[in-house]
Amino acid sequence: MENLRKILEQxxxxxxxxxxxxxxxDISSIPWYIARFPAPIPKFLIGLLTKNGETVLDPFGGAxxxxxxxxKQNRPFLYNDINPFAVEMxxxxxxxxxxAVLDPFCLEEVTYRDITMLQNVSLWEDExxxxxxxxxxxxxxxxxxxERHIIGDTVYWYHRKTLIELLAIWDLIHDQDDDPKIxxxxxxxxxxxxxxxxxxxxxxxxxxxxxxxxxxxxxxALKAYASMMQRISRSTAELVHNYQxxxxxxxxxxxxxxxxxxxxxxxxxxxxxxxxxxxxLTSPPYLCVQDYIKTMRLQDLFFHEEDxxxxxxxxxxARTRRKGNQDRVVSTFYEDIHLSVSEVNRVLKPDKxxxxxxxxxxxxITNSIDTISAIRExxxxxxxxxxxxxxxxxxxxxxxxxxxxxxxxxxxxxKAPK
Numbered sequence: 072m073e074n075l076r077k078i079l080e081q082x083x084x085x086x087x088x089x090x091x092x093x094x095x096x097d098i099s100s101i102p103w104y105i106a107r108f109p110a111p112i113p114k115f116l117i118g119l120l121t122k123n124g125e126t127v128l129d130p131f132g133g134a135x136x137x138x139x140x141x142x143k144q145n146r147p148f149l150y151n152d153i154n155p156f157a158v159e160m161x162x163x164x165x166x167x168x169x170x171a172v173l174d175p176f177c178l179e180e181v182t183y184r185d186i187t188m189l190q191n192v193s194l195w196e197d198e199x200x201x202x203x204x205x206x207x208x209x210x211x212x213x214x215x216x217x218e219r220h221i222i223g224d225t226v227y228w229y230h231r232k233t234l235i236e237l238l239a240i241w242d243l244i245h246d247q248d249d250d251p252k253i254x255x256x257x258x259x260x261x262x263x264x265x266x267x268x269x270x271x272x273x274x275x276x277x278x279x280x281x282x283x284x285x286x287x288x289x290x291x292a293l294k295a296y297a298s299m300m301q302r303i304s305r306s307t308a309e310l311v312h313n314y315q316x317x318x319x320x321x322x323x324x325x326x327x328x329x330x331x332x333x334x335x336x337x338x339x340x341x342x343x344x345x346x347x348x349x350x351x352l353t354s355p356p357y358l359c360v361q362d363y364i365k366t367m368r369l370q371d372l373f374f375h376e377e378d379x380x381x382x383x384x385x386x387x388x389a390r391t392r393r394k395g396n397q398d399r400v401v402s403t404f405y406e407d408i409h410l411s412v413s414e415v416n417r418v419l420k421p422d423k424x425x426x427x428x429x430x431x432x433x434x435x436i437t438n439s440i441d442t443i444s445a446i447r448e449x450x451x452x453x454x455x456x457x458x459x460x461x462x463x464x465x466x467x468x469x470x471x472x473x474x475x476x477x478x479x480x481x482x483x484x485x486k487a488p489k
Contacts, residue, residue: 076460078119084464084481086111098168098306101299102160103263104134105275106361108354108428109467112481113140116352120424120483121146125349126329128418130337130411133363135161137352138330142168143310145318147329149348151337153385155376156262156367158334163259164303165327166252171307172324178304181253185243186297192239198232198289206287219245222372227283228269236292237261237268241373258374260303264295265369279365279390336385338410343418351415352426356388358404358442360432360476365391387411397436408446409453416454421489425456430466430479443480456484 089109091100099110113136117127123145129137132150138161141148152158170177212231215238216223225234243249244257268291270284271277314323333342337355356363364382371379383389387407392400415425431442450456460483466476 075119079460079462079483082115084112084462085467087465087467090467095302096306096309098139098164098310099134099136101164101263101303101306102134102157103266104157104160105363105366106357106476107134107136108479110136110140112428113137113352114143116426116483117141117144117146117350120426121350126347128343128348128351128415129353130340130351130415131353131355132161132332133157133354135164138165138332139310142323142326142330143314143317145314145321145326146350147326149330149343150332151335151340153334153336153382153387154364154367155334155382156364156370156374158332160259160262162332163255164307165330165332167256167259167303167307168310169324169327170252170256171304171311175308175311176304178256178300178307181256182297182300182304185240185257185300186293188243189236189239189293189296192236192293198230200230200289201287203227203283203285203287220375222375224283225372228271228369228372230270230287230289232289233268233270233292236296237265237373240292240296256303257300260296260299261373262370264292264299265373268292268295269369275366278368279362281368337387338407338414340414340418343414345417346420348418349420349423350426351419351424353415354428354479355408355411356386357430357432357476358388359390359393359400359434359436360388360430362386362390364389393434393436400436401440401442404442405445405449409449412450412454416456416486419486421486423486424459425484425486427482427484428479429482430476432476447482450482450484455487457487459483459485 086109089111094100097110117140121127125146126149127137127141127146128149130151132138132152134157135150138148138150150161167178212226216225219241229237240261244254244261246254266275270287311323335342362383364386365379368379383391388404419425429443429446431437451458462481463478464481465478
């Protein structure tokens with residue numbers, strides 16, 4: 072046990088050299104998702120604190136980074152998140168891995184076919200920049216959005232030509248004659264280019280807060296889509312190749328089939344049996360730092376299912392809540408984290424590890440309190456956990472982040488033996 076602590080102490084948990092741009096073939100670099108921990112964190116923790124074949128749970132799964140690292144090391148995973156957009160994204164990316172097992176060139180062929188079909192889209196459209204004052208929505212474009220049940224506000228986020236290209240890709244996603252699995256991968260690629268092709272070029276919080284662009288700039292959705300499809304294809308093929316080298320005799324699809332992806336609330340993990348999980352690694356929402364679901368505003372324009380405001384009200388620690396009563400916001404956050412940890416305690420086997428990465432933003436509500444200490448003391452005082460390891464890591468701002476979080480604390484607890 073002491074040797075394990077020494078190993079944990081020797082690791083530089085900052086991982087400043089890790090960024091999505093630097094590792095484009097890492098499957099964890101595919102999802103556009105804010106405020107997630109770098110892939111080396113789950114990579115090292117899963118490798119050090121679990122055994123081959125043991126089950127890994129992330130109750131605040133987000134972009135799915137924990138799950139991908141579990142797959143790589145032959146550990147089935149249990150993924151849970153309240154954000155339906157995130158759940159669908161992770162589900163599609165795991166599906167892409169399964170397709171790569173069967174045929175590593177499948178998605179490359181789909182990409183070539185798609186771009187061949189799309190290459191003549193919107194060639195007649197003007198690519199010049201224009202402002203909100205110049206915006207005049209053609210009736211045929213309005214009709215095209217309405218026909219597809221796409222929210223009309225979409226025209227206020229994208230250049231006309233970009234939007235026409237996006238609609239052409241949208242039609243491929245909804246091709247009733249094509250393989251539903253392929254259409255799901257197309258939707259994954261489409262959803263992950265909506266921010267990069269949007270005319271709102273400022274920080275992602277402008278989109279979160281519904282601040283529409285003042286100037287419309289053409290960005291090729293076709294090129295972005297082709298690039299994203301190729302990245303998905305190559306990163307999943309790379310994962311399969313590396314898995315086969317490192318896990319000789321094991322079946323990747325078998326590991327995935329034993330895994331579960333759930334759109335659920337971390338405060339209620341009733342779909343997981345008592346004492347059935349070998350390891351829990353998660354990074355819960357930080358108090359009043361992010362609005363994860365509102366960050367998916369662009370996805371919601373094209374695939375509108377539920378009211379974003381209603382979904383956000385179910386989020387733990389959502390940034391939107393900072394406008395309310397401060398004392399109630401803080402106490403509710405602690406209550407929600409307590410309920411989540413209670414569920415972790417219920418499903419985790421005795422003598423196993425529970426790891427949490429938690430940070431504190433800088434704001435009027437959080438300046439006067441220490442949320443990390445409060446959560447740590449609640450876990451140690453109310454649950455059968457002992458603190459095994461703790462360290463503070465610096466946060467790299469190379470990745471999409473917000474809320475003034477400069478450091479995070481890595482807490483590793485060990486559950487008491489039966």
